[in-house]
Amino acid sequence: MDASRIYSVGDARRRAARAVPRALFDYIDGGADDEVTLQQNERAFQEVTFRPRMAGATGDPQVSTTLLGTPLSLPVLLAPCGLVRFMHPDGAPGIARAAAAAGTVSVLSTVAGSSLEEFATSSPGPKWFQLYSPGGPEQTEGLVGRAQRAGYDGLVVTLDTPALGHRERDVRHGVTQPFRFTPASASRLAAQVALRPRWVTGMVRAAVRARSGAAEPTDTSAGAAASPTARLVAMGASPFSWDDVTAIRHQWTGPLAVKGVLCADDARRAVEAGCDAVIVSNHGGRQLDGAPATLRVLPEIVDALGGTAAVVLDSGVRRGSDVVKAVAAGADAVMIGRPYLYGLATCGEAGVRRVLEILRIEMVRTLSLMGCPSVSALDRSWIELPSAI
Ligand SMILES: Cc1cc2nc3c(=O)[nH]c(=O)nc-3n(C[C@H](O)[C@H](O)[C@H](O)COP(=O)(O)O)c2cc1C
Secondary structure, three states: OOHHHOOOHHHHHHHHHHHOOHHHHHHHHOOOOOOHHHHHHHHHHHHOEEOOOOOOOOOOOEOOEEEOOEEEOOOEEEOOOOOHHHOOOOHHHHHHHHHHHHOOOEEEEOOOOOOHHHHHOOOOOOEEEEEOOOOOHHHHHHHHHHHHHOOOOEEEEEOOOOOOOOOHHHHHHOOOOOOOOOHHHHHHHHHHHHOOHHHHHHHHHHHHHHHOOOOOOOOOOOOOOOOHHHHHHHHOOOOOOHHHHHHHHHHOOOOEEEEEEOOHHHHHHHHHOOOOEEEEOOHHHOOOOOOOOHHHHHHHHHHHHOOOOEEEEOOOOOOHHHHHHHHHOOOOEEEEOHHHHHHHHHHHHHHHHHHHHHHHHHHHHHHHHHOOOEHHHOOHHHEEOOOOO
16 A cells, blocks of 8 residues: 555554454454553643644644763654554554654564564664563563663663553454463454455465575574563563662663553652653553553653653654644653554555655644744643543
C-alpha cells in the first residue's frame, strides 16, 4: 500500500485492522481489563485546550530539540514494543530505519523478537535498548553488557511489569500464556489468518529469508537456553527493585531512564538511583487498569523533579497537537507506541515513516495556529489544564 494514503494516526489504525489477522491487531490495539486507562489516556489530551496568541510569530515553527545530549528533529521517540516482527516483515530494523530517516530515536524492546546486535547496526540513527529481565540479575547483567558493547545510546528499564496485565482481547483469542488452544480457538485463528493472505505471504518470505541466513531474526537472549521473549511470556513478569536500578546504574555508563513512573515519589527515587530520565508511562493502558492517564500526573512529576532529570511521556499520544500539549505541560519529549505500530502493520517501514511525518506536520501546524515560534518556547501558559488534571 502507498503510505502517502495514510492521513492520520486514526486512519493508520483503521488500515492496520484490515492488514493483519484480528488477534494480532487486538494484541496491538488492546489494553488491560476494561480498558479504562487506555481510554483515559486519550481523553486526557482531548480535555486540554490551547491558549493561542494572535499576530505574533511568523514563519515555520521549529520542532527540533535535544534530549539527553541527542539532537532530535522532533520530540517524538518510538517506544519499545514486543513482537514487532510479526506485525510486518520489516520488523525492528525497519522501525530503526524509519526513526533514523525522521531524525529521532527508536527503542528496541527486549522482546521485540530481533537481535540487539542486529538492531544496533540496522540504521545510522540513535538507538536505545529497553530492558526486561525475566531471567534475574545474571541475565540483566548479560543484556546490559551486550547493549553497552553494541553501542546503544541509552538504556530504558521498564518498571511497570511485576506481573503481566490481563489483556482480555488476547485471552478471548486464546493467545495468552499458558496457551490453551482448543480446537475451536485454533480454527478461529486459522480463519482470521486465511483472511489476510498478503500478511501470510510476507511472513513466509521473511521466514525463508531468515532460514537462508540473510537476516536471521534471533532473540535478545544473553545466550541462555530460553530467550527473554519465551521466559517473559512463560513467567509473565519482569520485576525490578530500586536496588536493581542502582546496580544497573553502576554497570551502564550511558544515559539511563526508568519507564512506568506515575507519581512524584517514584520520580525522585529514580533520580536518587542515578537515572538521567523518567518516562511517565502506564504502558499504554496495558498493565494496571485504573492507573492514571499520564498527562494528568505529568505536571506533578515535572514539578517534583525541577529539571534534575529529563521527563518523557507516553500513552495516548495520537496527534501532533497532543505532543504540543505534553511539551507545554512540561515533558521534554514523548514516545509513541501504537501509532507507529499501526503504520508498521499497514505497510512496514514506510508506514512508520508516514506516521512520524504526519505527527511532524500536525505539530508544525498546531504551533503556527497557536502563534508559538518553537517547541522550546512552550510552557504551561500556552494551555488550559482542566482542574482535575
Ligand atoms: C503491542 C505493544 C507491545 C509493547 N511492548 C512493550 C515492551 O516490550 N516493553 C515496554 O517497555 N513497553 C511495551 N509496550 C508499551 C509501549 O512501550 C508504550 O509505553 C505504549 O505503547 C505507549 O502508549 P501508546 O500505545 O498509547 O502510544 C508495548 C505496547 C504495545 C502497544
